[in-house]
Amino acid sequence: METxxxxxxxxxxxxxxxxxxxxxxPLATADFLRKLVERTPARRDQDHIPALTFSANFVPDxxxxxxxxxxxxFPALVASxxxxxxCGAAMLAMPCNTAHYWHARLAGEVDIPFVSMVQxxxxxxxxxxxxxxxxxxxxxxxxxxxxxxxxxxxxxRTCLALSEELQAEVMSGIGLVKAGQIAAGAAKFAxxxxxxxxxxxxAIILGCTEIPVALDAAAxxxxxxxxxxxxxxxxxxxxxxx
Amino acid sequence: METxxxxxxxxxxxxxxxxxxxxxxPLATADFLRKLVERTPARRDQDHIPALTFSANFVPDxxxxxxxxxxxxFPALVASxxxxxxCGAAMLAMPCNTAHYWHARLAGEVDIPFVSMVQxxxxxxxxxxxxxxxxxxxxxxxxxxxxxxxxxxxxxRTCLALSEELQAEVMSGIGLVKAGQIAAGAAKFAxxxxxxxxxxxxAIILGCTEIPVALDAAAxxxxxxxxxxxxxxxxxxxxxxx
Numbered sequence: 001m002e003t004x005x006x007x008x009x010x011x012x013x014x015x016x017x018x019x020x021x022x023x024x025x026p027l028a029t030a031d032f033l034r035k036l037v038e039r040t041p042a043r044r045d046q047d048h049i050p051a052l053t054f055s056a057n058f059v060p061d062x063x064x065x066x067x068x069x070x071x072x073x074f075p076a077l078v079a080s081x082x083x084x085x086x087c088g089a090a091m092l093a094m095p096c097n098t099a100h101y102w103h104a105r106l107a108g109e110v111d112i113p114f115v116s117m118v119q120x121x122x123x124x125x126x127x128x129x130x131x132x133x134x135x136x137x138x139x140x141x142x143x144x145x146x147x148x149x150x151x152x153x154x155x156x157r158t159c160l161a162l163s164e165e166l167q168a169e170v171m172s173g174i175g176l177v178k179a180g181q182i183a184a185g186a187a188k189f190a191x192x193x194x195x196x197x198x199x200x201x202x203a204i205i206l207g208c209t210e211i212p213v214a215l216d217a218a219a220x221x222x223x224x225x226x227x228x229x230x231x232x233x234x235x236x237x238x239x240x241x242x
Numbered sequence: 243m244e245t246x247x248x249x250x251x252x253x254x255x256x257x258x259x260x261x262x263x264x265x266x267x268p269l270a271t272a273d274f275l276r277k278l279v280e281r282t283p284a285r286r287d288q289d290h291i292p293a294l295t296f297s298a299n300f301v302p303d304x305x306x307x308x309x310x311x312x313x314x315x316f317p318a319l320v321a322s323x324x325x326x327x328x329c330g331a332a333m334l335a336m337p338c339n340t341a342h343y344w345h346a347r348l349a350g351e352v353d354i355p356f357v358s359m360v361q362x363x364x365x366x367x368x369x370x371x372x373x374x375x376x377x378x379x380x381x382x383x384x385x386x387x388x389x390x391x392x393x394x395x396x397x398x399r400t401c402l403a404l405s406e407e408l409q410a411e412v413m414s415g416i417g418l419v420k421a422g423q424i425a426a427g428a429a430k431f432a433x434x435x436x437x438x439x440x441x442x443x444x445a446i447i448l449g450c451t452e453i454p455v456a457l458d459a460a461a462x463x464x465x466x467x468x469x470x471x472x473x474x475x476x477x478x479x480x481x482x483x484x
Contacts, residue, residue: 026290030275033297037268038422045299045420048268052329053295055275057287087294087329178287180280 015049015240019089019112021080023055024062024096025178028209028229032095035233040240049240052089056080062098063141063171074102078109085110093117093236095229097138097207101145113239118147120235121205121228128224129203133158135196135223137189138207140171148205160201166192170208177210186214197222257291257482261331261354263322265297266304266338267420270451270471274337277475282482291482294331298322304340305383305413316344320351327352335359335478337471339380339449343387355481360389362477363447363470370466371445375400377438377465379431380449382413390447402443408434412450419452428456439464 022029033053042048059077064070077099081092092107092114094100100118107114125134136148136159143149149159162170173188189211193204201223206212209229217227264271275295284290301319306312319341323334334349334356336342342360349356367376378390378401385391391401404412415430431453435446443465448454451471459469 023287023290023292025287026279026284027276030272030279033272033275033295034269037272042268043421045265045267045301045303048265048297048299050265050299051295051297053275053293053297055290055293055295057290057292059287061287083329087325179285 016090017088018049018051018236018240019081019084019087019092020051020053021056021077021084021092021094021099022053022096023057024059024094024099025210026055026057027177027180027213028095029053029055031209031213032093032229032233035227035229036236039230039233039237041237049236052084052087054080054084059099062096062101063139066098066101066141066145073099074105077102077106081106081110081114085112091115091236091239093232095209095232097147097209097228098141098145100147101141103147115232115235115239117228117232117235118151120231121148121207121226122151124226124231124234125203125205128226131157132202133160133200135160135193135199135201135204136207137170137192137196137204137211139174140167142207143167148207160196160199162192162195166195173214174208174210177214182214185210189215193223193225258332259330260291260293260478260482261323261326261329261334262293262295263298263319263326263334263336263341264295264338265299266301266336266341267452268297268299269419269422269455270337271295271297273455274335274451274471274475277469277471278478281472281475281479283479291478294326294329296322296326301341304338304343305381308340308343308383308387315341316347319344319348323348323352323356327354333357333478333481335474337451337474339389339451339470340383340387342389343383345389357474357477357481359470359474359477360393362473363390363449363468364393366468366473366476367445367447370468373399374444375402375442377402377435377441377443377446378449379412379434379438379446379453381416382409384449385409390449402438402441404434404437408437415456416450416452419456424456427452431457435465435467 060071060073152159169188173185176185212227217225302313302315394401411430415427418427454469459467
């Protein structure tokens with residue numbers, strides 16, 4: 001298939017195809033593609049990064065498994081990553097924080113570069129808020145897996161967790177966004193954000209890809225909002241231009 | 243590849259994969275994916291339509307060719323459609339109006355259903371504005387190719403064209419949106435829309451996928467705004483549920 005495609009991609013500027021392991025959730029994937037376009041220095045269609053996006057909506061719920069109550073999503077993630085590689089993708093990105101629990105294992109299953117959204121986010125935090133506690137708005141799966149708390153602890157920083165009640169509000173907000181009720185979700189995220197700000201957070205990780213769909217990363221008062229989708233887009237653009 | 247994927251897609255509800263021939267332009271593709279998600283009756287990720295989206299940004303400019311000043315995009319379109327089919331897509335959709343000039347020929351080159359955005363849009367116009375003239379905001383390529391004017395004339399309806407000056411403003415607006423300057427583009431589209439409304443248009447086709455990125459189809463005063471991306475999303479959802 002690559003050969004047939006290569007035949008029509010004659011411009012020397014045509015870069016390698018980015019594979020996007022998406023569908024977790026579906027709105028976040030559309031939002032990532034929009035942000036990737038917005039962050040790519042381009043003046044016409046042909047300047048953009050060619051991408052193959054697989055909306056793998058069938059991947060079992062990541063948080064349910066991490067909390068011990070659902071099937072393992074890893075086999076579906078591996079099959080989807082290999083599928084993108086077999087379709088000709090030369091680099092992978094996965095716009096879903098919770099799924100990054102499996103990122104290192106997944107990267108080991110495919111022989112192409114796999115950009116990490118967690119690494120991209122930690123880099124951005126280091127730039128905009130280099131010291132002090134960091135707040136995390138994310139699924140209960142992401143929080144409990146420690147994908148952000150562990151690397152922050154490794155550099156001596158605290159990742160603030162929410163009370164059980166507020167964490168339940170965040171999960172409810174994520175469910176509302178997935179069902180298209182964006183304003184209702186935003187209200188729940190804002191409540192949790194206020195709590196983290198009051199406790200001294202210098203930056204707030206919008207650590208589930210559904211959250212920046214509802215909360216504008218550029219707005220916000222107090223601690224810097226870190227949009228993990230924008231961090232991933234910037235990392236992909238950076239790698240594509242090397 | 244389909245076999246490896248089939249092994250992990252075990253739920254009987256897993257439908258066939260939709261192939262999205264996108265990247266024309268890149269923002270419109272993200273917007274289409276968002277609208278597809280919003281129009282799909284779903285309560286969780288796993289209810290959504292699995293999709294493989296190819297951002298084929300390298301396809302030569304459609305309007306330039308139709309106006310006689312650029313390379314033929316047809317070979318790149320055929321290769322991209324076959325690529326999606328070879329990757330396992332069971333149905334195709336192409337969120338770009340100008341490229342629909344080649345829709346019938348393209349559909350003949352692949353042996354899977356290829357939903358037409360033009361047909362989906364004509365159906366919507368028949369429902370919301372069954373009589374009277376129809377306005378068209380689109381690229382000069384789409385306007386001159388007659389992909390909307392011809393089928394409207396076939397049912398005795400007029401497709402209003404813009405003056406050369408206003409058509410140039412629309413093209414300039416489309417370029418602004420492609421470059422990310424959305425508000426500036428919206429102002430140009432609104433100017434052309436007022437002219438079409440004054441001339442009696444009962445419906446306005448937002449006939450370039452960049453236009454609804456800037457103009458909200460649900461807002462607008464006077465004639466109904468017909469968002470061709472929403473029409474395509476509805477047609478895909480309708481077919482996927484049969």
